[in-house]
Amino acid sequence: MAEFSIIDRYFKKNIVQQQDVILGIGDDSALISPPLHQQLVVCTDTLVSGRHFPVDTSAHAIGWKSVAVNLSDIAAMGAKPHSILLALTLPAIDHEWLESFCQGLFDCCAPYQVDLIGGDTTQGPHLTITVTAMGWVESGQAITRSGAQVGDYIVVSGQLGDAAFALAHPNHPLRQRLDYPTPRCELGQQLVSLASSMIDISDGLCQDLSHILQASHVGADIYLESLPIDSALHDLPLTEQWQYALAGGDDYELCFTISPQHYEKLCQLTTSPAFTVIGQIQSKLGLNFMHHQQKQMLDLRGYQHFA
Amino acid sequence: MAEFSIIDRYFKKNIVQQQDVILGIGDDSALISPPLHQQLVVCTDTLVSGRHFPVDTSAHAIGWKSVAVNLSDIAAMGAKPHSILLALTLPAIDHEWLESFCQGLFDCCAPYQVDLIGGDTTQGPHLTITVTAMGWVESGQAITRSGAQVGDYIVVSGQLGDAAFALAHPNHPLRQRLDYPTPRCELGQQLVSLASSMIDISDGLCQDLSHILQASHVGADIYLESLPIDSALHDLPLTEQWQYALAGGDDYELCFTISPQHYEKLCQLTTSPAFTVIGQIQSKLGLNFMHHQQKQMLDLRGYQHFA
Numbered sequence: 310m311a312e313f314s315i316i317d318r319y320f321k322k323n324i325v326q327q328q329d330v331i332l333g334i335g336d337d338s339a340l341i342s343p344p345l346h347q348q349l350v351v352c353t354d355t356l357v358s359g360r361h362f363p364v365d366t367s368a369h370a371i372g373w374k375s376v377a378v379n380l381s382d383i384a385a386m387g388a389k390p391h392s393i394l395l396a397l398t399l400p401a402i403d404h405e406w407l408e409s410f411c412q413g414l415f416d417c418c419a420p421y422q423v424d425l426i427g428g429d430t431t432q433g434p435h436l437t438i439t440v441t442a443m444g445w446v447e448s449g450q451a452i453t454r455s456g457a458q459v460g461d462y463i464v465v466s467g468q469l470g471d472a473a474f475a476l477a478h479p480n481h482p483l484r485q486r487l488d489y490p491t492p493r494c495e496l497g498q499q500l501v502s503l504a505s506s507m508i509d510i511s512d513g514l515c516q517d518l519s520h521i522l523q524a525s526h527v528g529a530d531i532y533l534e535s536l537p538i539d540s541a542l543h544d545l546p547l548t549e550q551w552q553y554a555l556a557g558g559d560d561y562e563l564c565f566t567i568s569p570q571h572y573e574k575l576c577q578l579t580t581s582p583a584f585t586v587i588g589q590i591q592s593k594l595g596l597n598f599m600h601h602q603q604k605q606m607l608d609l610r611g612y613q614h615f616a
Numbered sequence: 617m618a619e620f621s622i623i624d625r626y627f628k629k630n631i632v633q634q635q636d637v638i639l640g641i642g643d644d645s646a647l648i649s650p651p652l653h654q655q656l657v658v659c660t661d662t663l664v665s666g667r668h669f670p671v672d673t674s675a676h677a678i679g680w681k682s683v684a685v686n687l688s689d690i691a692a693m694g695a696k697p698h699s700i701l702l703a704l705t706l707p708a709i710d711h712e713w714l715e716s717f718c719q720g721l722f723d724c725c726a727p728y729q730v731d732l733i734g735g736d737t738t739q740g741p742h743l744t745i746t747v748t749a750m751g752w753v754e755s756g757q758a759i760t761r762s763g764a765q766v767g768d769y770i771v772v773s774g775q776l777g778d779a780a781f782a783l784a785h786p787n788h789p790l791r792q793r794l795d796y797p798t799p800r801c802e803l804g805q806q807l808v809s810l811a812s813s814m815i816d817i818s819d820g821l822c823q824d825l826s827h828i829l830q831a832s833h834v835g836a837d838i839y840l841e842s843l844p845i846d847s848a849l850h851d852l853p854l855t856e857q858w859q860y861a862l863a864g865g866d867d868y869e870l871c872f873t874i875s876p877q878h879y880e881k882l883c884q885l886t887t888s889p890a891f892t893v894i895g896q897i898q899s900k901l902g903l904n905f906m907h908h909q910q911k912q913m914l915d916l917r918g919y920q921h922f923a
Binding site: 331332335336337338339340341342343347348349350351352353354355357359360361382383385386388394395396398426427428429431432433434435437439441442443444446448451453454507508509524 | 638639642643644645646647648649650654655656657658659660661662664666667668689690692693695701702703705733734735736738739740741742744746748749750751753755758760761814815816831
């Protein structure tokens with residue numbers, strides 16, 4: 310089967326919804342009319358089978374996750390997601406797998422009105438998926454990593470460590486959180502003009518928060534007793550819970566900093582999805598872990614892409 | 617070595633040139649201010665080692681080609697290329713290889729003032745490179761596949777079949793054309809408001825021209841004696857030359873249709889890079905091969921991504 314047939318059969322069946330997509334799949338490139346007074350936000354993330362998801366992951370979940378991890382990066386800028394490109398490298402054509410993969414991909418796009426507008430399908434020895442996501446944000450309003458201010462709260466959405474726990478316990482119900490991360494698109498957009506900095510947590514909270522601290526030239530205290538950890542983990546020793554929550558990868562939650570005044574506003578605006586204050590920005594550089602006002606020394610490692 | 621170190625060491629060293637790139641590498645997403653009255657053109661193409669380039673291809677050539685094949689898709693819309701994202705999947709860190717790969721990538725970007733603004737570096741068992749390219753074209757001026765008119769000339773840039781010949785003869789000097797395709801960015805932009813349809817030739821002229829014919833609901837005559845074939849191939853039997861020129865992949869030349877009046881204008885505008893009239897659009901559907909006014913029956917196959 311030629312590339313064209315795969316594209317026609319699986320990827321062109323969902324009609325492009327947005328009127329500003331002038332050309333979708335089916336030409337050399339896609340064509341989009343930019344909205345007025347907006348800036349383009351664009352990112353790309355690759356998932357490699359066996360590395361970014363267990364090899365037994367369902368095709369539907371792989372399709373979902375390929376989109377979700379990219380929409381999470383768009384959300385982390387405070388932008389509204391718009392469209393994606395898919396670069397899919399497959400060892401062979403498996404129609405049942407493709408059908409299910411596409412369904413997962415479109416299922417993740419649908420709630421955010423994101424259109425698949427182009428891509429490339431290639432044959433290669435190892436299943437590898439690269440999605441590029443595009444979004445728009447009002448000019449000058451994107452939330453970067455560099456705006457954290459001393460005194461700001463450090464806040465995370467959802468729960469931390471679920472995905473890392475599921476990776477170690479693949480038959481646990483939390484596997485759903487590993488396979489089907491939820492990009493926090495609404496929350497990301499709500500934080501425009503409220504959050505002072507933001508990042509999405511893909512490599513573990515500490516590692517990702519460190520990028521904010523470095524870019525903003527500040528330090529932070531983390532309150533270990535405040536970490537939002539699923540009750541399934543509560544029987545584990547505390548240090549093990551903290552390892553999952555602070556250094557586990559694949560959470561795809563948002564971590565943002567926000568002044569106490571803006572945090573009040575945010576709480577009036579929304580309570581869903583849940584978010585939790587887990588620390589505060591300090592002038593002294595570095596990351597401190599506090600447990601009920603007691604300083605804790607932790608030996609953590611985040612996800613390293615190359616061991 | 618962590619992903620961040622690789623990015624810092626190799627990919628952040630080239631400073632972003634364009635003022636409308638608000639954020640390049642180093643945040644969750646890149647951020648671009650769209651120029652006024654322009655539409656965004658975006659595409660993605662994957663190169664898999666051993667499939668899209670021979671495994672003995674130099675790292676420099678792989679970096680070049682990863683960019684070139686994408687800029688070719690931007691050129692085929694008549695758009696000006698602007699920036700790229702790189703998704704690189706590597707089996708292991710090889711500093712010499714990375715150094716050379718990056719140099720090739722930047723060497724292909726430089727003549728077109730294209731900036732690398734983001735990406736993702738992952739570990740995986742097989743070398744796979746996905747580049748996403750973005751460009752801009754004046755609103756409503758993009759050249760699609762669907763505008764070919766009966767009577768239009770069919771024109772190609774450069775030469776046909778060089779890359780396919782080099783793939784079969786890897787020690788031949790034409791190997792340069794396989795390893796270092798030239799994206800026809802200037803020509804593509806010159807053809808705005810002149811060409812009626814355009815595509816880039818990646819899977820062989822016949823297969824790619826067929827997309828224009830299908831999208832435009834027309835047919836074509838090809839003049840075999842006019843095909844621009846390198847003199848290195850002239851000793852081969854004619855049918856073998858035609859096989860390379862008509863069905864060989866990896867040319868990354870532009871194929872466009874243009875009215876005779878507009879073709880006159882184009883010739884006054886430019887003679888470089890060379891282009892050649894190789895046929896004419898007909899109302900009768902299908903593709904006819906003519907050799908000195910004699911109809912030829914050819915049995916050709918274009919590149920199939922999945923055999």
